[in-house]
Amino acid sequence: MTSLLSISQGGAIALGVILGVVILLELCYIVYLFYLRATGRKHFSFRRDRQTQTVAQGETQTDDGFALTTESLGDTKALGKGVMKERNIETVKKVQKVVKIVVKVLIYIFLIVVAISVLFPFYWMIISSLKSYDEYALEGEFASRVTPTFFPQTILWSNYADAFKTANLGTLFVNTVFVGIVSTILSLVITVLAAFAFARMQFRGKNALFAALLATMMIPGELFTITNYGTVTNFFGWANTYTALIVPFLVSVFYIYLLRQNFLQIPDELYYAAKVDGTSDLKYLWKVMIPLALPTIISITILKMMGSWNSYIWPRLVANDSLHQLITNGLRDTDFFVHLPDGSVDQDKINYPVQMAAVTLVSIPLFLVFIFLRKYIMKGVSRSGLKG
Amino acid sequence: MVDGKKQWKAWLYLLPVIILTLVFTVWPIINTVRIAFLDDYTLMDDVGGMEFSVGVHNFEKVVNNPEFLTCLKNTLLLTVITVPISTFLALLIAVCLNSIKALNRLLQTIYFLPYVTNTIAIGIVFSTMFSMVGTGFGGENPYISTAGIINNIIGIFGIEPVNWVNTGSTYWANMFVMIVYIVWNALPFKILILLGGLQSVNKQYYDAAKVDGTGRVRTFFRITVPMLSPMLAYVVITGFIGGFKEYSSVVGVFTEDMGPPDKQGALNTMVGFINHNLMSGSPREGIASAGAILLFIIIFAVTMLNMYVSKKRVHY
Numbered sequence: 001m002t003s004l005l006s007i008s009q010g011g012a013i014a015l016g017v018i019l020g021v022v023i024l025l026e027l028c029y030i031v032y033l034f035y036l037r038a039t040g041r042k043h044f045s046f047r048r049d050r051q052t053q054t055v056a057q058g059e060t061q062t063d064d065g066f067a068l069t070t071e072s073l074g075d076t077k078a079l080g081k082g083v084m085k086e087r088n089i090e091t092v093k094k095v096q097k098v099v100k101i102v103v104k105v106l107i108y109i110f111l112i113v114v115a116i117s118v119l120f121p122f123y124w125m126i127i128s129s130l131k132s133y134d135e136y137a138l139e140g141e142f143a144s145r146v147t148p149t150f151f152p153q154t155i156l157w158s159n160y161a162d163a164f165k166t167a168n169l170g171t172l173f174v175n176t177v178f179v180g181i182v183s184t185i186l187s188l189v190i191t192v193l194a195a196f197a198f199a200r201m202q203f204r205g206k207n208a209l210f211a212a213l214l215a216t217m218m219i220p221g222e223l224f225t226i227t228n229y230g231t232v233t234n235f236f237g238w239a240n241t242y243t244a245l246i247v248p249f250l251v252s253v254f255y256i257y258l259l260r261q262n263f264l265q266i267p268d269e270l271y272y273a274a275k276v277d278g279t280s281d282l283k284y285l286w287k288v289m290i291p292l293a294l295p296t297i298i299s300i301t302i303l304k305m306m307g308s309w310n311s312y313i314w315p316r317l318v319a320n321d322s323l324h325q326l327i328t329n330g331l332r333d334t335d336f337f338v339h340l341p342d343g344s345v346d347q348d349k350i351n352y353p354v355q356m357a358a359v360t361l362v363s364i365p366l367f368l369v370f371i372f373l374r375k376y377i378m379k380g381v382s383r384s385g386l387k388g
Numbered sequence: 389m390v391d392g393k394k395q396w397k398a399w400l401y402l403l404p405v406i407i408l409t410l411v412f413t414v415w416p417i418i419n420t421v422r423i424a425f426l427d428d429y430t431l432m433d434d435v436g437g438m439e440f441s442v443g444v445h446n447f448e449k450v451v452n453n454p455e456f457l458t459c460l461k462n463t464l465l466l467t468v469i470t471v472p473i474s475t476f477l478a479l480l481i482a483v484c485l486n487s488i489k490a491l492n493r494l495l496q497t498i499y500f501l502p503y504v505t506n507t508i509a510i511g512i513v514f515s516t517m518f519s520m521v522g523t524g525f526g527g528e529n530p531y532i533s534t535a536g537i538i539n540n541i542i543g544i545f546g547i548e549p550v551n552w553v554n555t556g557s558t559y560w561a562n563m564f565v566m567i568v569y570i571v572w573n574a575l576p577f578k579i580l581i582l583l584g585g586l587q588s589v590n591k592q593y594y595d596a597a598k599v600d601g602t603g604r605v606r607t608f609f610r611i612t613v614p615m616l617s618p619m620l621a622y623v624v625i626t627g628f629i630g631g632f633k634e635y636s637s638v639v640g641v642f643t644e645d646m647g648p649p650d651k652q653g654a655l656n657t658m659v660g661f662i663n664h665n666l667m668s669g670s671p672r673e674g675i676a677s678a679g680a681i682l683l684f685i686i687i688f689a690v691t692m693l694n695m696y697v698s699k700k701r702v703h704y
Contacts, residue, residue, distance in 0.1 A: 108488065108491075110480075111481065111485060111495055112495075115495055115498045115499065118499060118501060118502060118575075119498060119501070121513045121514060121517065121572070122501070124513065124517055124537055125510075125513045125516075137533050137534055139533050148540065190404045190405055190408070193401040193405075194401065194404075198402075201397065201401070203398040203399065206398075209402070213405075213409065216413050216417075218688075219684065220629075220633060220680075220684055220687055222659055222662050222663075222680045223416065223420050223680045223683075224412065224416040225416075225663075225680075226416070226420050226423075226673055226676050226677050227416035227419040229666055230419075230431045231411065231416075234431060248408075249412075250404070251405050251409055306504065310507065310508075312639065313636070313663055317663075317666060327506075331506075331508060331509060332512075332639060352519075355512065356513065356516060359510075359513055362509045363505060363506060363509055363510070366504050366506065367504070374497065377503075377504060381503065381577065381580060382580050382581065382584050
């Protein structure tokens, strides 16, 4: 175990890291220069700096004034004092400037190191998914290496085909997308109607009902799972059906709350105007409220779809057969073993590259959604910050 | 406005919500409490027509179960360790991010990325990064063909390879992996909330501090932290609740064995205890319910404690 990393190898890596840090610093400096060019400033400055500058200038001016008055009184020593003070302020300002730049550079280094740590698992996932097993495990022709390759020497796209076949990803994708779309649509209809009733309509017991719904948000879902499992499998007989995956989670109090808040912001006058024109409630909802609340509805749609894509515990309980299994469960349940040349599998060796290919395939739709709909996701998530 | 027709319509709109909530939320609350207090309840026996005596047998069984105590210990440790680390890191990152202009958008996007991932899938990636490849782990002479990328990286700093997740790995090595993964996973949400809070702090406070010649550190503790305290309290409370419900991240890294191959269940959590009582060949709903109620009480108590502390400390 001790001789895993020979000194020369360790030295090479250390050199690489040092070089990396130097390059990073250089990048920071380039960014800094670009910043200067873009802003037309001579150094990093914020409004605060200008304030200190004016304060400092004010000080020197009063010093001069003081010096002048004393000079007129015939005290030459005071003049010298004033000049010295001015010099001190100059050096102090210079030191402050240097400190400010050093702090900036440190902040950038810290933030970039964090960004690299955040991205590294994704990088490693994708890189590993393209390697051959021998290259990943450093066996066969790679046995002489001590450190893994940071870029695959031969890119093996066939890992993805293997992953697709081994984990039966096709069925899993179809199941998950189907469950996701159906539950999102049904959930949206239910949520919109309920939010409309709570926001626009008057009926006895409205506030009590809304408060009771909000109160259920405080109870951890695990408390429901146990009984729902019995209800769904035993009472309704829905074991291993799509219905079991969809129906129990159609109502989300949080989404109703979110949409109700949004509906409440729409001015009453619009509603009364529509009423005067003889528009029905449903038409008003469809033509006015939904378009106005569209960003919230998009946020809810994305979060709900992502919820289906990532759900694990409930599908595992009620529908874990090969016909209805969802993607996360399929990914966790599949064993990716190395295939021997004679076609049999080696139960001792996990085929990490193929496993990483499967993980990448599961992650890609999420990345795409994130890249194109980032705004809505971040808004929806940060909005949840208001619920407490 | 309130006329009979309207009333009828409003209830019609709310009908699906009311029916689904009664069946899948209200009934479960009642029923879970009921079966928790029925001695040795299982659904199988219930359907079979068995009568159960009322008592706290299930709770006794749970509390005296060493497996449950392991779960409780793991859950507490993971929560108590990861919540402060992730909150502190998120605060540091948010403050740094808020003080820069260049690259701000890009970095913000990168930091949010872990939020939109599949906990199980990326758990598998973390497990891979920490895994050694070879044979005979936990034995006398293990053969290692590659030590895993994390071991390679720490090797740069002269640290010897550690068996993190394979057979024969120690409890704290496993814990370390879980802590790293949970913190990595928890950061995006916290950064998002804290950054939002920072951006809403009135700049006048900082200007006033500047005029008074207040230093950076003092400004941070006297202005930034108090102004951020509602967000910090929110992030800590949700962090605790999430921590007590930790489950899928452990499944991602260690599979449903909840531990390295030779020590199954070593890293099981409270939710894991509940789920595994349901998933086993002969589900024990009574014990699972008792566990769930204990979990609810713990979460409720910790949340109340947090609220109490934040009421004293938070400046709204």
